[in-house]
Amino acid sequence: MTTIFQKIINKEITAEFLHEDDICIGIMDIDPKAPFHALIIPKQLIARIGVAEESEKQILGHLLLTAKKIASEHDLNEGFRIVINNGPDGGETVPHLHVHLLGGRKLTWPPG
Numbered sequence: 035m036t037t038i039f040q041k042i043i044n045k046e047i048t049a050e051f052l053h054e055d056d057i058c059i060g061i062m063d064i065d066p067k068a069p070f071h072a073l074i075i076p077k078q079l080i081a082r083i084g085v086a087e088e089s090e091k092q093i094l095g096h097l098l099l100t101a102k103k104i105a106s107e108h109d110l111n112e113g114f115r116i117v118i119n120n121g122p123d124g125g126e127t128v129p130h131l132h133v134h135l136l137g138g139r140k141l142t143w144p145p146g
């Protein structure tokens with residue numbers, strides 16, 4: 035199955051790109067849950083963090099460092115949150131791993 039994120043990576047559908055390199059893309063979330071809400075998505079399909087493998091750790095680390103870079107480029111100096119939803123109970127709706135980067139307001143804790 036081709037997910038919406040694979041179509042964005044393949045440029046078959048549009049998105050607001052913040053970042054692209056050989057390993058991942060960074061886009062704005064279409065339905066933001068905070069004033070700033072980006073998604074960092076690996077080009078290689080990993081369905082979810084729960085099935086990620088040891089051999090993919092460089093990709094996983096790159097996603098976090100890219101999230102940090104995007105945060106600093108968008109002045110999230112007061113803080114931000116990185117979220118990965120996994121599986122039905124975790125709130126995952128697209129089966130292609132993605133890191134949520136949220137900021138621009140004080141985020142409550144614990145999340146719902």
Ligand code: AMP
Pocket residue numbers: 038049061062063064065066073118119125126127128129
């Ligand atoms: P999750 O619920 O963790 O699987 O996150 C999926 C996210 O993808 C949600 O926050 C959606 O708003 C977002 N999303 C779905 N379709 C698009 C799209 N075409 N462009 C950007 N973000 C999208």
